[in-house]
Amino acid sequence: LSERLEGAFKTLKGESKLTELNIAQSVKEIRRALVAADVNYKIAKEFTDTVKDKALGQENVLNAVKPGQLMVKIVNDELVDLMGGTVTDIDIKGKPAVILIAGLQGSGKTTFSGKLAYHLKGNRRKSPLLVACDVYRPAAINQLSVIGEQINVPVYKEMDNQNPVEIALKGIAHAQAHGHDVVIVDTAGRLSIDEKMMEEISNVKEAIQPNETLFVVDAMTGQDAVNTAKSFNDRINYDGVVLTKLDGDTRGGAALSIKYTVGKPIKFVSMGEKMETLDVFHPDRMASRILGMGDIISFVEKAEMQFDEEKAKKLEKKIRKNKFDFNDFLEQIGQIRKMGDLKSLINMIPGMSKMTKNLDIDDSAFNKVEAIIFSMTPQERNHPELMNLSRKKRIAKGCGHSIEEVNLFLKQFDQMRKMMHKMSKMPGMGTGAPTGG
Ligand code: GDP
Ligand code: MG
Numbered sequence: 001l002s003e004r005l006e007g008a009f010k011t012l013k014g015e016s017k018l019t020e021l022n023i024a025q026s027v028k029e030i031r032r033a034l035v036a037a038d039v040n041y042k043i044a045k046e047f048t049d050t051v052k053d054k055a056l057g058q059e060n061v062l063n064a065v066k067p068g069q070l071m072v073k074i075v076n077d078e079l080v081d082l083m084g085g086t087v088t089d090i091d092i093k094g095k096p097a098v099i100l101i102a103g104l105q106g107s108g109k110t111t112f113s114g115k116l117a118y119h120l121k122g123n124r125r126k127s128p129l130l131v132a133c134d135v136y137r138p139a140a141i142n143q144l145s146v147i148g149e150q151i152n153v154p155v156y157k158e159m160d161n162q163n164p165v166e167i168a169l170k171g172i173a174h175a176q177a178h179g180h181d182v183v184i185v186d187t188a189g190r191l192s193i194d195e196k197m198m199e200e201i202s203n204v205k206e207a208i209q210p211n212e213t214l215f216v217v218d219a220m221t222g223q224d225a226v227n228t229a230k231s232f233n234d235r236i237n238y239d240g241v242v243l244t245k246l247d248g249d250t251r252g253g254a255a256l257s258i259k260y261t262v263g264k265p266i267k268f269v270s271m272g273e274k275m276e277t278l279d280v281f282h283p284d285r286m287a288s289r290i291l292g293m294g295d296i297i298s299f300v301e302k303a304e305m306q307f308d309e310e311k312a313k314k315l316e317k318k319i320r321k322n323k324f325d326f327n328d329f330l331e332q333i334g335q336i337r338k339m340g341d342l343k344s345l346i347n348m349i350p351g352m353s354k355m356t357k358n359l360d361i362d363d364s365a366f367n368k369v370e371a372i373i374f375s376m377t378p379q380e381r382n383h384p385e386l387m388n389l390s391r392k393k394r395i396a397k398g399c400g401h402s403i404e405e406v407n408l409f410l411k412q413f414d415q416m417r418k419m420m421h422k423m424s425k426m427p428g429m430g431t432g433a434p435t436g437g
Contacts, residue, residue, distance in 0.1 A: 023055045026071055037290055038222035038253030043260045051078050072291070079287035083255060087280050088240065088265040091211040092126065096175045098183045098208055100168075102201050102236060103216035104228055105189035108244035110140065112216050112270055113186040114147035115278035120182050121153060129180035131171030132157040133164040133204065134188040144186055151275050154180075164188065164200060165207045172208060185210070193228065198235045205236050213238040214267065217254070220245050225254040226261050233262045240267035243281070247271040252289045255281075322421045326373045326381040329413065333366050368401060372409050375399040384413065 027048045034044035054074050091097065099116070101109045113130055120126040130148050132155055134140035141157050148155035156171040168185050175183045187204060190197040205213055215238040217225045232238060241258055246269050255266055266281040318324050373381060375398030380386050387410060396403040 020056065023052060023071075027052045027055070030071075030075060034253065034256075034290075037251040038225075038257070039290075040223065040226060040257045040261070043257050047078065047082065047256075047260075051075055054078065076284075076287050076291060079256065079290055080283045083259050083283035083286055084265050084281075085283060087282060088267050089280075090214075090240065090267055092120065092124065092182055094181075094211055096129070096172065096181050096183045097212075098172060098185065098210040100185045100187070100201075100205055100208065100210040100213045101216060102187055102205075102213060102232060102238060103189055103242075104193075104218075105191050107189060107216045107218045108242075108270055109189060109216045110134070110143050110147065110186050111273060112214075112242055112244060112268070112278070113144065113184050114151060114153075115270060115275050116268070117148075117153045117182075117184055118151045118275045119278050121151070126182045127180050128153050128182040128184055129171065129175040129178070130155045131168060131183060131185045133167050133171075133185055135162050135164055135167065136188055140188070147275070154178075164204050168204050168208050193231045198231075202236050212240065214240050214242050215264075216242045216244060217258070218245050219243045219250045219252060219254045219269075220248055222250075222254060223257075226257045229258045229262050229264075233264060238264060240265050242266075242268045242270060244270040247277065252286050255286050256290060316424065319420045320424045322417065324417050324420060325384055326376060326413070330370065330373055330381075333370060368405065369409055371399040372401060372406055384410075384417070 030051065031044045031048040034047065035041055039047070051074055055071060058070065058074070090099070092099075101113050101116075103109050117128040117130055120128050130144055130153055132141045132144045134144075138159070141159065145155050145157065156167075156174050158167050158170070161167055164187060171185065172183050175181075185204070185208065187201055188197070213236060215229060215232050215236075217229055219225065221228070229241065241262070241264055243252070243255055243258075243266055246252065258264075259266060266286075269279050269281050269286075271277045271279065315324075315328060318328060372395060375395045376391075380391060380395075392403055392406050392410070396406045399406070
């Protein structure tokens with residue numbers, strides 16, 4: 001997907017503002033990209049029509065923002081909006097609250113049941129009970145028992161009973177008698193939509209009147225996920241969706257299609273087989289993922305930096321010869337600045353915002369460095385090795401920073417220069433400097 005989107009934003013490379021023509025071109029690319037990420041064609045078309053209208057509406061207002069960046073923002077906001085905007089909680093009020101788990105066989109119901117119990121116990125201070133209603137496969141009941149033991153949550157099961165309605169009701173009674181405040185009912189699935197399965201699950205639902213019915217679906221099943229989601233919803237009118245197996249390299253297009261088609265909120269995402277890998281659904285994170293995971297930076301960079309290949313080659317040569325100087329450094333800072341607001345760019349990378357929360361990435365560090373370099377003579381800028389104490393003193397005075405600060409920067413510059421030189425000598429290594437690709 002990211003490659004496709006890269007194409008979309010390449011269209012905007014070098015353009016200084018959004019126009020009807022470049023919007024139309026990039027919208028077409030975005031649509032292709034969404035389809036490639038398993039978003040249904042009709043949905044992708046409607047989605048991009050909305051994006052187009054929004055972009056057209058903004059073409060005159062936001063001259064200051066680079067078009068690539070603006071397009072990313074519009075697409076991102078629209079994705080977030082479509083997927084529900086905010087996090088949707090589950091209803092766990094009641095004595096006990098009852099949560100019914102439905103979905104195809106292999107979608108991850110039993111694993112999710114365990115994860116949910118673990119989550120409710122650990123994060124919400126609940127005392128859950130798991131109920132094993134997958135009566136056709138003894139192995140399924142054992143599987144839930146093993147999970148229950150692992151997370152220290154009791155499992156209600158009846159090895160000799162083939163009636164899931166009865167087991168569910170008795171399970172709930174058991175919970176009431178033993179002070180459990182949430183009951184999670186794990187059910188049987190089939191490999192595909194099947195009338196008997198639907199009848200059984202709707203009977204269970206009818207009988208136990210759950211607070212929440214959650215539909216579990218494997219995100220890796222792509223387009224099929226939407227069809228399954230629709231069939232189940234038509235039949236049991238569930239309250240929310242759980243997307244599993246997002247630890248793979250699926251781009252999450254299913255999240256968009258399901259929300260769009262069925263209109264039910266996605267409440268949880270599951271990312272692995274370990275019990276701790278359950279997360280409430282964050283539309284903004286999913287939007288980043290659909291937009292191309294960690295690659296978003298690189299294509300914004302590409303659209304924005306307009307870095308000239310020629311310049312990149314020249315720079316590489318200079319680094320190889322250990323001739324990287326203060327002018328080159330200034331230019332690099334300028335390139336980074338062209339990308340716009342660093343913080344918001346970095347926040348678009350999934351998982352990155354957490355890591356950089358306490359990091360101070362702002363322009364002031366650049367300002368200081370620039371002031372120091374601007375206080376150098378042209379000769380000094382071209383020949384870093386000329387630096388000596390009297391020059392440093394003069395520079396410090398000129399830029400209004402202390403001699404210690406000037407020294408610190410020069411030392412860092414020297415280290416960086418050495419490092420880049422070293423790296424340029426390693427086989428297969430680039431310069432480490434941003435190159436527009
Ligand atoms: P059920 O038939 O719907 O109950 O599905 P299970 O919970 O038994 O899961 C089917 C298979 O998928 C098992 O091998 C699970 O370990 C695996 N599984 C479930 N959830 C995830 C997930 O989020 N990520 C990965 N990688 N595997 C999962
Ligand atoms: Mg199961």
